Every structure is written in structure tokens, then in C-alpha cells.
Amino acid sequence: MDSSLDESMIAVAGTHCDVWVLVHLSNVPVIKAFHVTASGVDAVPVISNCGNFQYSYGSPGSMKVSPDRKRLVVCSFMGGVELCNFDPATGVASNARGLSNNDADTTNKPVTTYFSYQACFSPDNTKLYVNTSNTVYYGYILQFDLNDTTLQTTSIVNMDASVSQTDVQLAPDGKIYFFHHDFSTDADVAIDCIENPNLPTPACNYKPYAIGLYPGSVVYMGLHNMYVKPLRGTVTYVGHPDTGICAPGMDSIALYAPAGYNHYIWSTGSTAPVLYASNTATFILRSDNSCDVRYDTFSVKKVNDVFSLGPDSVYCTQSVVLSVPVQNAQYLWQDGSTASSYKVYTSGTYSVVVSELGCVHADTVQIGINDVQQALGDDTTLCSNDRAIQLTLNANVPAGGQVMWNTGSVIPTITAGAGTYWVTVTDGACVGTDTISIYAQNCNCKATVPDAFTPNGDGKNDVLHTLFENGCPVSEYVMRIYNRWGNMVFYSNDLNNGWDGTYHGVPADAGTYMYELQFILGTNKGNTLHKKGDVVLVRLAFEHYTNCNKYPRIAPPNTMKAVFSFLKNMATTKPAMAIVIPRQSWMESLPSSTHTANIMATDATFTVSRKADIIADLLSLGMYGLSKATNKNEGRKMPTVAAMAPGSPAICQPINVAAEKTGPGVNWPTAIASINSLCEIIPVLTSSLSRKANKT
Numbered sequence: 001m002d003s004s005l006d007e008s009m010i011a012v013a014g015t016h017c018d019v020w021v022l023v024h025l026s027n028v029p030v031i032k033a034f035h036v037t038a039s040g041v042d043a044v045p046v047i048s049n050c051g052n053f054q055y056s057y058g059s060p061g062s063m064k065v066s067p068d069r070k071r072l073v074v075c076s077f078m079g080g081v082e083l084c085n086f087d088p089a090t091g092v093a094s095n096a097r098g099l100s101n102n103d104a105d106t107t108n109k110p111v112t113t114y115f116s117y118q119a120c121f122s123p124d125n126t127k128l129y130v131n132t133s134n135t136v137y138y139g140y141i142l143q144f145d146l147n148d149t150t151l152q153t154t155s156i157v158n159m160d161a162s163v164s165q166t167d168v169q170l171a172p173d174g175k176i177y178f179f180h181h182d183f184s185t186d187a188d189v190a191i192d193c194i195e196n197p198n199l200p201t202p203a204c205n206y207k208p209y210a211i212g213l214y215p216g217s218v219v220y221m222g223l224h225n226m227y228v229k230p231l232r233g234t235v236t237y238v239g240h241p242d243t244g245i246c247a248p249g250m251d252s253i254a255l256y257a258p259a260g261y262n263h264y265i266w267s268t269g270s271t272a273p274v275l276y277a278s279n280t281a282t283f284i285l286r287s288d289n290s291c292d293v294r295y296d297t298f299s300v301k302k303v304n305d306v307f308s309l310g311p312d313s314v315y316c317t318q319s320v321v322l323s324v325p326v327q328n329a330q331y332l333w334q335d336g337s338t339a340s341s342y343k344v345y346t347s348g349t350y351s352v353v354v355s356e357l358g359c360v361h362a363d364t365v366q367i368g369i370n371d372v373q374q375a376l377g378d379d380t381t382l383c384s385n386d387r388a389i390q391l392t393l394n395a396n397v398p399a400g401g402q403v404m405w406n407t408g409s410v411i412p413t414i415t416a417g418a419g420t421y422w423v424t425v426t427d428g429a430c431v432g433t434d435t436i437s438i439y440a441q442n443c444n445c446k447a448t449v450p451d452a453f454t455p456n457g458d459g460k461n462d463v464l465h466t467l468f469e470n471g472c473p474v475s476e477y478v479m480r481i482y483n484r485w486g487n488m489v490f491y492s493n494d495l496n497n498g499w500d501g502t503y504h505g506v507p508a509d510a511g512t513y514m515y516e517l518q519f520i521l522g523t524n525k526g527n528t529l530h531k532k533g534d535v536v537l538v539r540l541a542f543e544h545y546t547n548c549n550k551y552p553r554i555a556p557p558n559t560m561k562a563v564f565s566f567l568k569n570m571a572t573t574k575p576a577m578a579i580v581i582p583r584q585s586w587m588e589s590l591p592s593s594t595h596t597a598n599i600m601a602t603d604a605t606f607t608v609s610r611k612a613d614i615i616a617d618l619l620s621l622g623m624y625g626l627s628k629a630t631n632k633n634e635g636r637k638m639p640t641v642a643a644m645a646p647g648s649p650a651i652c653q654p655i656n657v658a659a660e661k662t663g664p665g666v667n668w669p670t671a672i673a674s675i676n677s678l679c680e681i682i683p684v685l686t687s688s689l690s691r692k693a694n695k696t
Contacts, residue, residue, distance in 0.1 A: 244357025
């Protein structure tokens with residue numbers, strides 16, 4: 001194909017499944033690039049007038065291309081080294097820059113590129129390694145920094161007289177190798193290596209004798225040529241819109257392969273350029289030629305969107321909804337709306353077109369609307385407040401319709417009072433009816449809380465209730481009661497559950513308490529009422545409780561007379577005290593002139609309190625055979641227990657009580673009495689009545 005070429009020749013991959021074969025003329029600085037494609041070798045080369053020197057006939061040399069295929073180095077054993085730019089798309093070499101001045105005189109330049117035979121680029125395209133020597137054949141490896149545009153940054157990787165002018169080759173492992181020739185024996189003894197060619201010297205790590213050779217091996221000048229293959233072309237992925245097989249009427253659809261490719265393979269295994277699909281599925285096609293590859297994806301769906309809006313109809317309602325029973329499609333109604341359903345309010349003709357994957361179906365329907373639906377409203381309660389109530393009721397009567405109320409009225413609107421009303425409207429075959437009940441109530445009734453109550457078990461005023469007028473509607477009722485310290489002693493949200501005067505099951509002290517009410521009167525849920533006030537809890541004189549059944553009783557008059565006489569004598573020195581009242585049965589038998597009291601309680605000590613408002617001390621006698629009770633407050637002697645009945649058990653037996661003087665001028669009455677059981681009576685005199693006794 002050509003002649004007058006020097007030793008330099010190299011193959012370079014192009015940009016689109018092609019290869020360039022580069023040669024250098026021996027007599028002129030010209031590089032020729034022959035284009036090799038799947039069609040063959042182009043006999044007309046691309047010519048680049050590149051370089052400043054021409055090779056002498058027969059002069060050895062080489063060419064190398066950088067890994068990124070953008071630079072080209074040309075070496076001549078008698079001409080030096082030139083660096084060119086290269087375009088793999090066009091095969092053009094340009095911008096040649098010499099790395100040698102072609103001066104054979106090495107007197108002032110001990111290391112030159114004049115005798116350069118081979119060169120090699122680093123993997124990252126930033127370094128150039130040149131195998132050269134001086135006039136006495138000393139071997140050198142020079143490193144050029146290609147980031148320096150002046151190409152003056154040069155360093156010596158090695159200087160070894162035994163290294164011959166051999167090929168310098170970048171291997172697939174990213175390292176650069178060359179032969180180590182021993183001139184003394186004229187034999188190749190090893191392969192040297194530059195282990196990190198991307199780094200500057202000495203970090204590039206020149207390693208001589210990296211690989212030993214089998215004895216007798218001789219490779220004097222070059223390594224094998226590197227295999228060059230075309231770069232793969234483009235890989236394209238194409239997704240096609242979903243395609244529909246419109247049923248009924250269509251059995252299959254044709255899927256076509258793209259033109260410009262030599263080979264086809266479908267996901268079904270077919271190699272034909274056309275595939276006929278008859279069912280819902282996804283199909284993938286691979287198309288390729290000698291360079292490019294393309295993948296096409298086809299999604300096919302069998303579509304059967306035949307539908308109906310129903311028969312022509314008349315509806316006795318205000319509206320009707322027409323729905324298309326087809327999902328994931330496009331809808332177009334007669335007025336341009338695009339929803340899958342359509343709400344009809346007036347009589348007329350309605351139609352829709354449904355489209356899916358190129359399949360189109362349509363339907364039309366006649367709709368009549370005769371709205372006779374009635375809505376008189378919910379049953380309601382109105383505030384009469386001693387006045388007649390009136391409510392306007394309206395029937396829905398279409399043009400041409402007839403109305404009939406249960407009152408006999410045949411007009412659309414009536415005025416109603418309390419009672420139940422119904423209406424019937426007829427229009428052709430359509431009939432509508434509705435019923436409503438209207439109730440009247442007093443919404444202004446009053447709530448009253450008594451000023452006082454006496455929770456003593458006599459059946460009169462024992463429980464505190466909120467009092468409402470008869471028939472008054474009450475809802476969301478809440479009552480709270482607080483003592484004078486602000487503690488809540490009672491809570492109820494039940495109108496029928498009042499306060500019985502106890503707190504945690506124990507009778508509360510007599511006195512004044514504050515109540516708080518919250519409730520709604522009538523039907524107006526937004527009108528919540530609040531009421532606050534005071535109530536007095538009153539306890540009658542000498543209330544007592546039987547421990548067994550918890551029912552309160554009142555001491556008889558004779559007992560009260562005896563106790564009041566006793567309290568009158570005690571009041572001068574005892575601002576407050578506690579006393580337990582005995583059973584009436586035996587007290588009734590005592591003479592009223594004798595100041596008698598049988599004292600019993602649940603604590604082993606009878607304690608006199610000096611606090612005027614507290615009278616809660618109790619006396620317990622004889623449960624464990626105690627012989628005395630002492631005053632813990634001030635050391636005064638208190639009533640002395642004479643003895644338990646001889647031979648009697650320690651509990652539920654008669655008790656003998658004798659009194660002694662408890663203070664100057666004050667005597668306890670002397671008496672002996674008995675009770676049946678300790679568990680039968682625990683009567684308590686409250687503080688309010690003690691204060692009344694002190695005033696007696």
C-alpha cells in the first residue's frame with residue numbers, strides 16, 4: 001500500500017469501532033494514518049506533515065501513543081524524539097515538539113535524546129519515559145513531566161552502561177518494563193521495571209533485575225507489539241410507549257425492530273425483525289451490528305374496555321352519578337370533563353369516550369331527573385317559654401308535582417307547632433315523603449340549692465340535692481362541694497346523686513360549705529350555666545351512730561338533760577371536750593337529777609383538747625384489762641377504771657366506771673352502769689353542739 005517507510009509503525013483504536021494504522025516516512029517528516037473499519041482498509045491515508053526532522057534511510061525508531069490516545073511520541077535512533085498531538089477521531093497528528101536538538105556532540109550535554117530508540121507514556125498520561133544513550137552507548141531512562149508545557153522538566157531514572165537500546169513497554173499491570181542487556185556477555189540477563197510510573201523520580205521506583213530470564217535467552221531490541229482492538233460503540237436503551245391489543249376485533253399487534261442493524265434477538269428467542277404479540281407481556285429486543293448495540297423494550301397489553309352507561313332512565317332524586325367501569329384509562333365527557341364519573345343534575349343526553357393504549361370505546365345515555373326527595377329536617381325541640389312555638393316546613397315540589405301534608409294542606413309550605421308532620425310529593429312515577437316531630441319545652445326553668453341540710457338519718461333533709469322545676473330538661477350536670485379549706489369533699493355528675501354529708505365514708509363536720517354547679521338547661525348546647533353558693537351542714541345535739549349498722553339516732557330528752565347538766569359544770573374549765581353517749585335503754589332508767597354518763601370510746605386514752613374548735617377525743621376502757629386512763633395533754637388525772645367484771649372476758653362485757661375530780665371545783669358524776677357490748681355504740685358529740693353547750 002505504501003513504500004519508503006521507516007521502522008516506526010503503530011495501531012491506535014479510533015472512536016467508533018475503528019482502528020488507525022500509523023506509519024512514518026523515512027525521508028520526510030510525514031505521518032500517514034490508514035483507516036481500518038469493518039468494511040476493510042481505506043487505501044487513502046490521512047497525511048500529517050508533523051515534525052521537524054526526517055529519518056535517514058534505514059534508521060531504527062518507534063512510535064507510541066498515550067493511554068488516552070491524545071499524544072503521540074516518535075523516536076529515531078539518529079534523529080531524536082518528537083512529541084505530537086493526536087486525534088483518534090480523524091487520525092490527524094499535529095503540534096510536533098522536539099525533545100532533542102539533534103546535536104551529536106555530547107561534550108556539554110552528557111545526557112541527550114539523540115540516540116533514542118524507544119519511549120513510553122505513564123498510565124495517567126502525565127509522564128514520558130525515553131530509553132536513550134550517549135555516544136559511548138551508556139544506557140539511560142529519562143523521565144519527562146508532560147504537565148510542563150516547555151518539556152524541560154527532565155530527570156534521569158537510571159544510568160547503567162549495561163542497559164541496551166531495548167523497547168520500553170507499558171504492561172497491563174500499570175508498570176513499565178524493558179530488557180537489561182549485558183554488553184560484556186552480549187546476553188539479556190533480566191527484565192527491569194519501573195513500578196510506579198505515574199510518580200516523579202525517584203518515587204517512580206526503578207527496579208533493576210525485576211524479572212530473571214532463562215539462561216541463554218536473547219532479546220536484543222524489542223518487546224512484542226501490543227494487541228489493539230476497536231473500542232465498542234454506543235449502547236442505546238429505548239423504551240417504547242405501552243401498546244394495546246384492542247379487543248374485541250384485534251388478535252395481535254406487530255412489533256418492529258429498528259433499521260441499520262445486522263442481527264436481532266427477541267426475548268422470545270425469535271431473530272426476525274418483526275414480532276407479533278397476542279397477549280399482555282413485556283418484550284425486549286437486542287439489535288447490533290459490528291459496533292453498536294441497541295436494546296428496545298415493548299410493553300403490550302390486551303385491552304378490552306367495552307362498557308355501558310346503562311339504559312336510558314328517569315331518577316326520582318336530585319342528582320345521579322354516571323360511572324365508567326374502566327380503570328387507568330382516559331375519559332372525555334360531552335362537556336369536555338375528564339373524570340371517570342359524571343354527576344347529572346338535569347335531564348338530558350350524556351356521553352363519554354374512553355381511550356386506553358390506542359383502543360377507543362364510547363357510549364351514550366338519556367337521563368331524566370324528577371327530584372321529589374323530601375328533607376323536612378331532623379326532629380327538633382324548641383323553647384316555648386310559655387308561648388306557642390311556630391316552625392316553617394317546606395316541601396320540595398318540582399314543576400308539575402303534587403303535594404299532600406298530613407294536615408290536609410296541598411301547598412308546599414306550612415307553619416307547624418308542636419306535633420308530628422309528614423308530607424308526600426308525587427311527580428309521575430316518582431314519590432317522595434318525609435316526617436318530622438317538633439317538641440316544646442321550657443328552657444328558662446330555675447335551679448335551686450337549699451341553704452342548709454341535716455344529714456341525721458331522720459328522712460328529712462338528709463341529702464343535699466339541686467332542685468329544678470318539674471319537666472325542666474337538664475344535661476351535662478356537675479356538682480362540686482368544698483370545705484372551708486378549699487378541699488373538694490363531694491363530686492357528682494348525676495342529678496339524682498346528692499351529698500349525704502359524709503367525706504370518705506365519715507360524717508363531715510358541721511359548718512358552712514361552698515358548692516359549685518355547672519349544667520345546661522333546654523336544648524341550647526352552647527348555653528352552659530354556672531352557679532355558686534354556700535350551704536350549712538347542721539348536726540343535731542348528741543347524734544350518735546351504732547357501730548354495727550351505721551344508722552344515726554337521737555338521744556332521748558332525759559339523756560340530753562343529764563348530759564347538758566354535766567356539760568354545764570364542765571364548761572368553765574374545759575373549752576372543748578369529747579364525750580360518748582351511751583345507749584338510751586339504760587340511760588332512760590337513770591334519775592334525771594343524777595348527773596350520769598357512761599363513757600365509752602375506741603382509744604385507750606381519754607384526751608382533753610385545749611383547742612376550742614376540736615372535740616374529737618374518745619375514751620376507750622377495759623378492752624385489754626387496762627386499769628387506768630391518763631391525761632396526756634397536761635398530766636391531769638382522768639376517770640379511773642375500777643376493774644373488769646370478775647371472771648368476764650376482756651371484750652363485750654359490762655364496764656364499771658368511777659369518776660374523780662378533774663380540776664378545781666369540778667366533779668365528775670359518780671355512777672355505775674353497764675352496756676351490752678363494746679361494738680354496739682360509738683356516739684359522738686359534735687363541735688358545733690359543744691359550743692352551744694358552753695353557752696348554756
